[in-house]
Amino acid sequence: MNKSLLSVALVSLALAAPLAHAHEAGDIILRAGAITVNPKDDSSSVKVDQGPLAGANLGGKATLNSDTQLGLNFAYMITNNWGIELLAATPFEHDVKLKGTALGAANGKLGSLKHLPPTLSVVYYPLDAKSAFQPYVGAGINYTWIYDEHVSSQAQANGFSNFKASNSWGMAFQVGADYMITDNIMLNAQLRYIDIDTRATVENDAVAPGTRARVNVDVDPFIYMVGLGYKF
Template sequence: MRRTIKSAARLAVLAAAFGGALASAQAADLPVYTKAPPAAEAWNPWMIRLRVLGVLPDTGGSSVNVAGVPALSSPNSGLHISNQVVPELDISYFFTQNIAAELILGVTRHHLTGSGTLQGLDIGKTTLLPPTLTLQYHFTNFGAFKPYIGAGVNYTVFFNNSASNIPFAGLAVTSLHVSNQWGGAVQFGFDYMLNKHWGLNVDVKKLWLQPNYSAMVNGAIPVTGTAHIDPWLVGAGVTYKF
């Protein structure tokens, strides 16, 4: 009888141990569920800016060659090109958080007059379409303040050229042509982001733009030269990051 009780007790202990091991094994096989992390917001590489842009030509060094009239030619005379303020659209694409390409689009119309011995001569007007593409580096370690620098290329199309045909001291420009021109560009600026989409922008560019031009005075005297426009583009506006 005593042996029977001991055997039963041993069987009970073995059963309990086996049952615990089985339960542990089953628990180990069960999948462990954890709370999923929040979905990351997709990064959009596009940005646009709308600016008010001041176009400030720097015409020092422009040449003027009046056929047969050395007294009216360089270095005694030069050109003056008017400043202009226009709206401008900028489209940027970010290859990474730091590297972006920017294309600016805008149209300006400028008034050309003589300087030096040609002071007071109204030459005419021309319209510029100067798309400029730059490659930029954006600094991202200043919080909402995001400065950048860039360099690139500009191709300016001159169109709607119109001679003034206004007499001055017996002279009047009767035709005007300005050649399209490639040029280099550098820039610096910053965005100050008010939130993840909207911000304020200040941007300064320098273009090297020196197109050749030709004109006719009094319908008979050819005038040729190079216009050193070399403008500063100074802009301020709003930024929208998609």
């Protein structure tokens, strides 16, 4: 008898509980979580482009390490299946290292830089709005603003100065999924690939007055984010 009453009670609660509906036209979605930028590290060789040694190829390559920050997504649903989304984050910071160059003093940590990667995307949700699980794909445009470049103390001791890196425009692609816990709160996971290319330059008057070296870096990172979202 008690089991029957419990069964009836559970069924009644299930019927009374509201269904966790996913995204519908007009919804505003805010997502926040840990976001990691993992650069691919594909660069040209280091070349001297200014000064008496201009044209010299020093070989080697440049690398950037990964970094994790607070990621934010702001999305607006245009229809039940289509939305627009802006990716933002707190500034990422990367160490820039040179390795394998003919100038041994250049190898090691060249310096560090920070960047912000605002990305505007169009996103498609293929499932019905009533589904609590909402996978999605998206594509858009990224602008990577690189700033606060610093030469490391090691590089300064070897005569390096005036480290600069150019900003970048590129395409961005993503896949992700939301899972609605309630009508308003969701779990989120997403993976992005962003086309980021930069040209870095650094000067060294200790080698010869007016000497500047450059390297082109295809950063092209994979970006991972997991977190929570809230639908308004």
